[in-house]
Amino acid sequence: MIDIRKHFSIFDARPGLVYLDSGATALKPTSVIDAVSGYYRDLSANVGRGLYATAEETTARFEAIRERTARFLNVRADEIIFTRSTTEGINLLAYILEGRIEPGDNIVVTALEHHSNFLPWKRLAKRCGAELRVVPFEENGSIRPDTARSFVDSRTKIFAFSAISNVFGTPNDVSTIVRTAKALNPDILTVVDAAQAIGHTAVDVRELDCDFLAFSGHKMFGPTGVGILYGKSTLLAALPPYQVGGGMVFDSMADDPTYMDAPHRFEAGTPDIAAVLGLGSAITFIESIGIDRIHAHEVGLATRAVAKLRETFDDTLRILGPTDERESGIVSFTLDGIHPHDIAAILGERDVCIRAGEHCAAPLHRALSLPATARISFSVYNTKADIDRLIEKLWEVKVMFT
Amino acid sequence: MSSLYQAIILDHSKHPRNCGELEHANHHGEAKNPTCGDSLSMDVLTENGLISDIRFQGQGCAISQASASLLTESVKGKRIKAALGLGTDDILALLGVELSPNRLKCALLSLETLKKTLAQDSTDTV
Numbered sequence: 001m002i003d004i005r006k007h008f009s010i011f012d013a014r015p016g017l018v019y020l021d022s023g024a025t026a027l028k029p030t031s032v033i034d035a036v037s038g039y040y041r042d043l044s045a046n047v048g049r050g051l052y053a054t055a056e057e058t059t060a061r062f063e064a065i066r067e068r069t070a071r072f073l074n075v076r077a078d079e080i081i082f083t084r085s086t087t088e089g090i091n092l093l094a095y096i097l098e099g100r101i102e103p104g105d106n107i108v109v110t111a112l113e114h115h116s117n118f119l120p121w122k123r124l125a126k127r128c129g130a131e132l133r134v135v136p137f138e139e140n141g142s143i144r145p146d147t148a149r150s151f152v153d154s155r156t157k158i159f160a161f162s163a164i165s166n167v168f169g170t171p172n173d174v175s176t177i178v179r180t181a182k183a184l185n186p187d188i189l190t191v192v193d194a195a196q197a198i199g200h201t202a203v204d205v206r207e208l209d210c211d212f213l214a215f216s217g218h219k220m221f222g223p224t225g226v227g228i229l230y231g232k233s234t235l236l237a238a239l240p241p242y243q244v245g246g247g248m249v250f251d252s253m254a255d256d257p258t259y260m261d262a263p264h265r266f267e268a269g270t271p272d273i274a275a276v277l278g279l280g281s282a283i284t285f286i287e288s289i290g291i292d293r294i295h296a297h298e299v300g301l302a303t304r305a306v307a308k309l310r311e312t313f314d315d316t317l318r319i320l321g322p323t324d325e326r327e328s329g330i331v332s333f334t335l336d337g338i339h340p341h342d343i344a345a346i347l348g349e350r351d352v353c354i355r356a357g358e359h360c361a362a363p364l365h366r367a368l369s370l371p372a373t374a375r376i377s378f379s380v381y382n383t384k385a386d387i388d389r390l391i392e393k394l395w396e397v398k399v400m401f402t
Numbered sequence: 403m404s405s406l407y408q409a410i411i412l413d414h415s416k417h418p419r420n421c422g423e424l425e426h427a428n429h430h431g432e433a434k435n436p437t438c439g440d441s442l443s444m445d446v447l448t449e450n451g452l453i454s455d456i457r458f459q460g461q462g463c464a465i466s467q468a469s470a471s472l473l474t475e476s477v478k479g480k481r482i483k484a485a486l487g488l489g490t491d492d493i494l495a496l497l498g499v500e501l502s503p504n505r506l507k508c509a510l511l512s513l514e515t516l517k518k519t520l521a522q523d524s525t526d527t528v
Contacts, residue, residue, distance in 0.1 A: 341438060341463040342407070345505070349405050357438060371439045371461060400412055401464075 004289065004380045007031070011381070018352040018386045023166055023196060023330050023359075023377030025218045028278075035281040036223050039274040046270055048247050062273055065280035066263070069228060072283050073205045073213075079236065081229040081263045082271050086195040087116040089214035089229035090160075092242045092266065093191060094120035099240065100157060100189075103129030107158045108151045110135040110143050111367050112165040112172075115360040117193040117214075121160055130157070134363065141168025141321040148181035156181075158189050163197035167361050167373060168321040169302065169330025171197070174208045182209075189235070195219055199286055200328060200379075201295045205230055217275060222282035226275035229266070236262035243268040294380050298329030301378040305331055305387045312391050313398070320373060329378035332359075335394075338401050340374040346400065350393045406499050407464065410472075415464035420474035424457040431519030435511050440466040442515040444474070453477050453485060458515070463508055465497070470512035472496040482520055488513060 005011050007029040010019075019027060045054040047062045063077075070077040083089040101107070107125045109118055111134050125132040133151050135143050143161060152159060159181050164171045178190045192213040197203055199220025205213055212235075217226040231239075241248060241259050245268040250258040259265045286294065303326045309317055316336040335343060344356035355375045358365045365372065376390065427445035434441040440462025447455040456478050458470045476496060477485045493509050494501065501509055 339463040341508075342465075345463075346405070346407055349407075400407060401416065 005383075007285070008381050009033070014351070016351045018389045020376040020378065020382065020386065020390060021353045021355050022219070022379035022382075023375060024355055025224070026199070026221045026379055027381060028223065029221055029282075029285050031285055032221055032223065032278045032281045036274045036278040039277050047273055058273060061280075062271075062276055065276050068280050068283055072287075073203060073228075073230060074207070075205045075230055076233055078261070078263055079230055079233050081231065081236075081266045082276055083214070083227040083229050084225060084272070085116075085218075085227040086114075086193060086214045086216045087227075089227050090117055090191070090193065091120045092229060093212055093214070093231075094124045095242050096239045096266075097158065097189065098124060098128065101125075101128035101130050104131075105155045105157045106131040106133050106153070108133045108135060108148075108156055108160070110137060110147075110161045111363045112137045112141065112143065112168070113160070113162055113361065113363065114166050114193065114195065115362070116195075117160055117162055117191070118363060121158065124158075135161070136367065137165075137168075137364070141165050141170035142172050143177070145173040145176035146180050147177065148184050152181050152184045152188060154185060156185055156188050158191060160191035160193070162193040162195070163203070164194075164200070164328050164330070165361075165364070166196050166330065167332045167359050167364050167375065169196070169326065169328040169332070169377070170321050171201070171327050174210065178208060178210050196328070196330065199282070199291075199294070200298060202291050211235055217279040217282060220279075220282055221285050223272075223275040223278040225272035226279050231262070233262065236266070241265050241268065245269050289380060297380060298378045298382075299326055301382055301384070301387065302326035302329050302331050304384065305376060305378075305390070308387055308391050309333060309394075312395065316398075320368070329382075330375065331377070332373040332375040334370065334373055335398065338397060340372040342401075343374045343394070343397055346397045347390070347393050350396070352390055352393050354390075406501070406505065408497075408499055410498055411464060411468040414468035414471040418458075418467055418471040420457050420471065420478065422457050422459065424455055427455070427457070429519045429522045431515055431522055433511055433515040433518055435462070435466070435507055437507065438462070440508060440511055442466065442470050442511055444470075444515050444519040446516075446519050448482055448520075451482055453480055453482060458512070462511070465501070465505055465508040466511045469493060469497060469509045470515070473512040473516060477516065485516060486520060488516075 008027050043054050043058045045058040047059045066080050067077045070080050107121050109121050190210040192210045194213050194215040198215040211232050213230040218224040248260050248265050248268045318334045320332040340356035357372050424445035427447050429446040432443040442460035444458045456474045
């Protein structure tokens with residue numbers, strides 16, 4: 001996908017850049033950057049009540065992105081809540097669900113989770129006197145599709161899990177997990193953290209049939225500052241607001257104020273308008289390439305990288321998860337005798353950007369008894385040459401410590 | 403940009419000096435960097451206000467471990483008071499590099515551990 005790179009002007013500014021940290025955040029195509037700056041340059045109005053041309057156009061464009069996002073996920077526009085990030089979406093959700101959890105209930109999460117889909121539920125369980133159940137993962141880095149059979153019971157209120165682990169890169173069978181959990185307890189609320197799936201693989205929310213799903217715009221070529229929380233309209237209709245303030249109330253003077261319907265009820269205050277407009281351009285960018293093509297490209301590179309790493313470093317290298325066919329662009333590894341922070345720092349000095357540490361997934365690293373791992377993650381703009389450069393520089397690291 | 407990983411740091415991380423336990427130590431202390439998980443523990447033997455022997459053990463990146471190795475080498479035989487007076491600049495001088503705020507924490511873990519260790523009650527006096 002050499003032609004794709006021309007959309008990313010950062011490669012002109014930094015020709016030697018090997019960016020292998022798209023799991024943290026994706027680089028931004030020119031069209032997204034233009035959408036953000038174009039808003040400030042040409043519109044610069046607030047959304048909502050303005051009765052002049054730029055305000056009306058801003059509101060129309062903003063709401064059009066809501067509809068575009070809904071189509072992208074195969075859901076309804078009033079099921080799309082604009083948030084700041086995955087983290088904010090899940091915290092929002094944990095906040096508005098508090099009234100539904102009673103002492104003796106339980107919340108199920110997995111040991112694969114990023115802290116953003118772990119800590120909000122841990123805190124909610126503690127606040128409500130509920131039990132937090134942590135599902136272990138399989139060797140390949142996924143949870144068993146029928147995992148609910150061992151962890152879900154009549155007192156389970158919430159089952160939150162990620163679509164793809166941000167460390168293993170292994171996808172979960174979301175629709176089967178949801179179906180199995182619902183069969184055991186139809187009242188359970190299923191929450192999917194799609195941060196590492198969105199923009200990398202097709203996400204048809206109707207088909208997954210989860211109740212809630214959250215992701216960030218910036219991991220799918222969009223700007224930072226915007227995320228999406230999807231919620232089934234029937235559920236959102238019965239849930240209380242999160243923050244209260246401007247843009248979400250009918251009668252603020254009443255003793256018991258009346259609030260607008262979803263999604264605006266959950267969007268108090270001025271949103272990051274530029275970021276939302278940028279998100280729209282990110283969806284256009286993804287659709288212009290095709291999600292299946294993106295997925296195939298990333299999986300191809302990850303599979304190749306794993307093969308090359310193993311060939312070069314033999315048994316001094318440990319790959320987390322499958323060593324043959326990969327199922328996403330994320331690969332985590334360790335090298336004997338070299339701390340992952342040193343690997344990342346030395347590669348960083350050579351313009352090869354990878355990530356090292358716990359990747360905000362302490363439960364996962366505890367379960368594996370690893371203090372840290374090194375992670376590479378691919379996107380559309382990566383090439384086979386990036387892998388060659390990674391291997392070459394990683395070899396230099398190894399030599400330094402031998 | 404010059405590399406953080408100078409010969410001296412690589413040498414001390416690959417061949418740490420004063421590494422292990424000290425059986426007759428009269429001070430023991432530990433410290434951890436919660437953001438990256440690096441950890442150090444130190445055993446110190448003090449006599450007549452001097453650090454007569456010191457050993458460390460730890461887990462973590464090359465910077466944190468080399469810094470511990472260099473620091474133990476530098477304070478061995480020195481006065482406790484002098485060791486307690488060491489600061490950030492002294493550690494940077496030992497390592498011979500400039501560090502970003504993130505990596506500075508790695509480098510300073512050794513000093514934190516030493517000061518905690520010396521603060522422990524002991525039979526010796528400063």
